[in-house]
Amino acid sequence: MVDARHLGCTVDGEHLHVRRRENPNGALAKSRRARAVPVDSLLVLAFDQYAVERQACRPARDCDFVLVNLFREPVGAPMRPGALNELLAALSRRAGLERQVHPHMLRHSLGTGVLAAGGTLDEAQALLGHVAIASTQVYLHPSQERLRGAVERVGVLRPPSGSSDGGAGRGR
Secondary structure, eight states: OOOGGGGTTOOOOEEEEOOOOTTTTTTOOSSSSOEEEEEOHHHHHHHHHHHHHHHSSSGGGTTTSSSBSSSSSTTTOOHHHHHHHHHHHHHHHHHTTOEEEEEEHHHHHHHHHHHHHOOOHHHHHHHHHOOSHEEEEEETOOHHHHHHHHHHHTTTTOOOOOOOOOOTOOOO
């Protein structure tokens, strides 16, 4: 378990803090509410590698932004919002993907994945930082398999115990 109490943080486990502030690069968190978002070990490993590269870039060491220009001018300055789009576009081309990946697609994949893995709508809402549950509902994509499973969990299609109809009335 990661412990960041020495930094004044009371949140357990790997996480990042999202808070709104004025940024010279124009980036802005939509929500005015600060929140802590849990992250997985893969993201921690990726950030650790980035931190090593960032530490090697003298002008980037003192910047308090998470994403800083390491290889493009102005080196050491916060990345502008479009830079991540450009990076993902270049990586998409390099990977030979038919469709370009955008940052919002990653967010949408997380929301959809949380719900598909059995997470609740309110859990996805909190992770994505949505104020209104209606904003989270767009991440619901029920497949025929999930719909079938939902009905079977309720037992609607099963005859009552002891019934002798042998499954009559079941749609097959």
